[in-house]
Amino acid sequence: MDSPTGWVRKHIDAYVASGGEKGHDYHGRPSLLLTTTGRRSGLRRRTALIYGLHGESPVVVASNGGAADHPLWFANLAADPAVEVQVGAEVFTATARLATEAERPALWEQMVGIHPEYASYQRKCERLIPVVVLDRA
Template sequence: MTSATPDAEAMKAFNKSIVDEFRANAGKVGGQFANADLLLLTTTGAKSNQPRLTPVAYLRIDGMMIIVGSYAGADINPAWVHNLRANPLARVEVGIDVFDVTARELPAAERDEIFPKVVAVAPGFADYQARTGRVIPLFELQRV
């Protein structure tokens, strides 16, 4: 089963409201993300070379900070995946803490080992994986 790609303008507006709420409340947001661990990820656009800001859920698995390129189960990766593959240096905001990271995409074997642990913590990612034919990538964010 495949999933439609989210509408770009709707996603932009939705993400802006999450970013605004995140920054106004020291990293806390309500609604569907009320109990989620969110960070703000600033990547460098792969084509534009411009900063790109995206709210992303993160998980701590086996001592690693992991982000999941699920895009709600769409058949394409979120833009930040493409950006990190082109330039793995990024900046994150976690609560009021801001720091630089290097993103490391987990290779297939490691991704396959870690993904069940991701699903154990956040079962929704299993639904997203079931909606798409692509393998949802996982990235470890390592503080620089």
């Protein structure tokens, strides 16, 4: 099941239909598709996210636009960290994990450099926005 948010679903549709040629570059920012397993439903859930790299591992931010709660995809991977990732045409399995305290500052700065809005999202919410590393399985 793809994201119920209209613009995200359209982005996913273009990404999948083109084998990653359309959608990987999303308004000048690299994006990937992340598939998690629903923590209650057990259904596969897919969303599109901006990403950076930590070595060969993609890095994503659970910003939820600065909302008070984490995004649902983050709750799903917290329950089951086994995920599927599509970067361009490449599809692979990965294990999701929070960036360590040592990794987080540099990864956060990298991600803010890619998508500066993350800094304003952090300012408007009280929670620490998670930085997630997707280590290839």
